[in-house]
Amino acid sequence: MSELYSIPVEQAVLSSLMDHEQGSGDYIEQLTESDFYATRHQVIFHHIKNQYSKGEAHDSLVIWEMIRRNAQDAQHCTEEYFLELTSTIARFGLLGTHVKKLKDLAVRRKIQDLSKTITTIANDTESYTSETAIEKVQALAAGLDGKVTQNETCSVGDVSKDVLESILDRHQKIHAGIEVKVGVKTGFTELDNKLDRIDRTDLVIIGARPSMGKTTLAQNIMLDLAVNQGEVVLFMSGEMSKEQIMERMISGVGQISLKKVRSALFDEADAGCIYQAVKTIQQCPIFINDKASPSLADIRREARKVKQKTGGRLNAIVVDYLQIMTPPEKSGNKVQEIGDISWGLKKIAKDFECPVIALSQLNRSLENRQDKRPVMSDIRESGAIEQDADIIMFIYRDEVYNKSSKDMGVAEIIIGKARNGSTGTVRLATDLSKASFSDLSPEYYSHMEGL
Incomplete structure (x- = not known):
């Protein structure tokens, strides 16, 4: 059975995010810490995303300084390993491909974990009726698509154009005797x-x-x-x-x-x-x-x-x-x-x-x-x-x-x-x-x- 993670892919993603701070924002927003399998990679990404959210720099020097200041994080991610990671040359042009692979593996791990949870729920006849068990499983399964769903922020100019087109289209159809629903x-x-x-x-x-x-x-x-x-x-x-x-x-x-x-x-x-x-x-x-x-x-x-x-x-x-x-x-x-x-x-x-x-x-x-x-x-x-x-x-x-x-x-x-x-x-x-x-x-x- 193949492993549901790839350390080289995780390394390539982290290296690209730190080496190419400009232009990496869209990818950072798509990812979560749980998308990374290795704990030390979760630590590194936590600080990358935290810096990005604050609108501050997240290159390798800044991220290592953040890790070094936290004793627990430094235990998971040593200076030796961090230097090894940042010496990796990753092509920014492949970041999208690597992120897609990372998300795919993360979803598969979640499915694997969910199967274990479903077994636990199925056997817990005291806490769950059959109906509430189904609802719990459906709720858990709903988050397995691996996508970050968000409503896109649009300018009023863009929205007004769309609404005006819709109004004019309905107006023309009504005057042409066409039913508009x-x-x-x-x-x-x-x-x-x-x-x-x-x-x-x-x-x-x-x-x-x-x-x-x-x-x-x-x-x-x-x-x-x-x-x-x-x-x-x-x-x-x-x-x-x-x-x-x-x-x-x-x-x-x-x-x-x-x-x-x-x-x-x-x-x-x-x-x-x-x-x-x-x-x-x-x-x-x-x-x-x-x-x-x-x-x-x-x-x-x-x-x-x-x-x-x-x-x-x-x-x-x-x-x-x-x-x-x-x-x-x-x-x-x-x-x-x-x-x-x-x-x-x-x-x-x-x-x-x-x-x-x-x-x-x-x-x-x-x-x-x-x-x-x-x-x-x-x-x-x-x-x-x-x-x-x-x-x-x-x-x-x-x-x-x-x-x-x-x-x-x-x-x-x-x-x-x-x-x-x-x-x-x-x-x-x-x-x-x-x-x-x-x-x-x-x-x-x-x-x-x-x-």
Whole structure:
């Protein structure tokens, strides 16, 4: 078996970095101490990188002086060895090749170490469940590509040119009657007017107390995305089974009572509605996973599977609901756990470049207020969610609390946060018996204006 390190390559890299201080910065930024196998080489590179980070010289004389002053470092790297190293003539033109080889060997060593760690995790049945073991292994494996990922710093001049080109391109296409997709829509006219659009990297939170219809609203948005916008959607349902979800979808699309669908007590006309609804749904690019208490790792895995099945397409992920998800690490601190989940969902949205729409339960304390319309602080363990989310919407139906409400069949969608849109309240018609939200009729607005 070949050795997963090369002392000559490590020596060539270090010698080049010290001999050619000018022009070596990009390579220094790519490397870490662990990329070097020999401890004395790790010591030398530590001081090279430290000097570079401070913007100070890092030639061989300076680096040796730094090592000499530290008794522990001097034990690992003697003066005799350092003189031998610096007498090595390394060609700067080959530095890129040597760095690539160094990184490759380092990654292979990490894989070897990870295999040992995986064995330890697999055998530790007390500290890890099978689910948390998978998440731990996936997290460890995520850092094995050997690349230093960083967002490039750009001048505003460069960015402005790109943005202007994009704006002008969209402008021309719009005037030419060409459809331009820059985000996704909810499918509700007034709501979309407020939000403008949901961007491809947005985390959207829909919060409500039980019986307000948050799952129904999410499913309505999901169906509009698939049926009317041609988007691919992954629905992670931690609460309902695939069959329950499908019954609701049939009820909503077919506009037939959910009770009739569930009981199978329907007449011939209803049967026709059910058949047509199923026919429509069968054409929808919607994928459903009903694993109880899904984890972030589960969502990532299923998202990758959907992209494989659809030729790389995934346009939205719906999660029902946030508080029953399995956190990456169970700390016993619910606020911390929910924070880890919300940040993880935001990262999934960015990594997969598709919005994540997550449902959220609200605190019971709002039931004690005279005005029971939700506010931001009503989100359970709300701090991190408020920060991570791009859009936060609440559902309020007055009829739930007031049986003689003048707003029977009307839901208020309260936009508490819209990073790129407008906050405020939008009203939708609702019929939860048919699993439906819809735009209100013009007659409703005419009536409201006359009051």
